[in-house]
Amino acid sequence: MKKSERMNQMLRFINQKQQFTLQDLMQEFQISKRTALRDISSLEELGAPIYVEYGRYGGYRLLQHMQLPPISFNTGELHALYFAMQALRSFSSLPFQATFRTIHEKFMSALSDKQRQDIENIKHRVSFKHTEQIKDSKNLEFLLMAAVQNVVIQIEYQNGRTTEKDKSSRSSISTPRVRTIQPIALYAMKGYWYCQAYDLSKDAYRVFRCDRIISPEVTDIEPLAHIKELNLQDTHSLWEPSRHAIPFQCQIDEVGMELFQQEHFPSMKLEESKEQTYLVGSYEPHELDFIVRYLAGYGKSIQIVKPARLKDALRQYYLDLLNHI
Structure with missing residues (x-):
């Protein structure tokens, strides 16, 4: 980093902290003690109102906030x-x-x-390939701000399961169900937006597809304190299946492991056992069709170990595909 650029960033750094030490500068900008001392002298020459505090707990203090120059980018x-x-x-x-x-x-x-x-x-030298967004999600700003502000909301959620009445058609629309959730974070994957949240209705962490969330409203319910400090990474370790969830295990090769890194869900993980790698996880009973379609995407890179019902369902899925050829 050029010195002029470092000076610019250092001005912003000390203006935000107000109090700092040589160690702070050395760690933040990866510079030596001698360079940090020279930089402080340069900042003083630029007019930065820096005051030195001596003693065991001393350091540097900025006497007042500075008017900083516009941000520039290299x-x-x-x-x-x-x-x-x-x-x-x-x-x-x-x-x-x-x-x-x-x-x-x-x-x-x-x-x-x-x-x-x-x-x-x-x-003209780089090609950007994207998965196009499949469905619009009209409530992203509402959901994001609910997560940021740590509030509990009520939603109507269309889970995508086909109702008995709809089985004669290709529609996957079901009657929306009212859920009370505390959003934690949003993420986009494979053309869809998802909301990680704590489902107060189910007393469990869940993932909701944002395009299926209808009519979100803020409630007066007190937010759960232990959710407040969570972020997107934390929710993966907190995922817990319901008591009806069905565990599964698949042997997976190196190609499959690469596919897993590209797309997987909080209820899934890779495990090593006896020099073999396994894709393990669980799915809810109503998610059988979903998990079959997901595992079909691995092709020959996985082999289902258990349960037998999942293996039979995947086999039937392939037979149905052959019948359409």
Whole structure:
């Protein structure tokens, strides 16, 4: 990192902390003690109101907040931002209704001619392949803010199971069920948005497809304290199947392990046993069709060990496919 760039970042760092030590600067910017001392002198020459506190618990203090210069980005950061924006192209639904087109236009208009030419050259040298968003999710902003603000909401959820009345058609619409949930985080995968949440109706952690969430409303229910500090990574370790859940085990090869890393769910994991790797997990009784379609995507890279019913269901799935050929 160039010194001028480090000075700019250091100004923002100390302006936010107000109190700091040499060790803070050394750790944050990966510099030596001698360099940190020189940088502090340079900051003082730039007019930063830094006060030294001596003693065992001493350090540096900023006497007052500073008026900072506008944020600037180096070439590498600009390229990284452009790459990050490409992820927006696939989604027609985004929190806060941001769109790729308007963000892209503002980004490009702020660039110099040289930077704009660099971006154009990148666009013609790199191909971005995306899974297009399959269904719109109208309540993303509501769900995200419910997670951020730690509130309990009531939703109507269309679980996608076909009702008895609908079995004669190809429709997968079912009657919405009212659920009370405390959202934790959102994520996008394979063309869908998902909401990780604690389901107060079921007293368990669950994942909801956002496009199936209808009419969300804030409730007066007190949020659960132990949910407040959770994030998306935490929920995977907290997943617990219901008492009706059916455990499964599949032997999996290296190709299958790569597929697992691309797409899997909180109720699944890989386990090593006797020099073999297994895909293990559980599914609810009503999720049999879902788990069969998911495992079919592994092709010959997995072999179901148990239960027998799941093996029979997957075999029947393949037979049905053959009958359509």
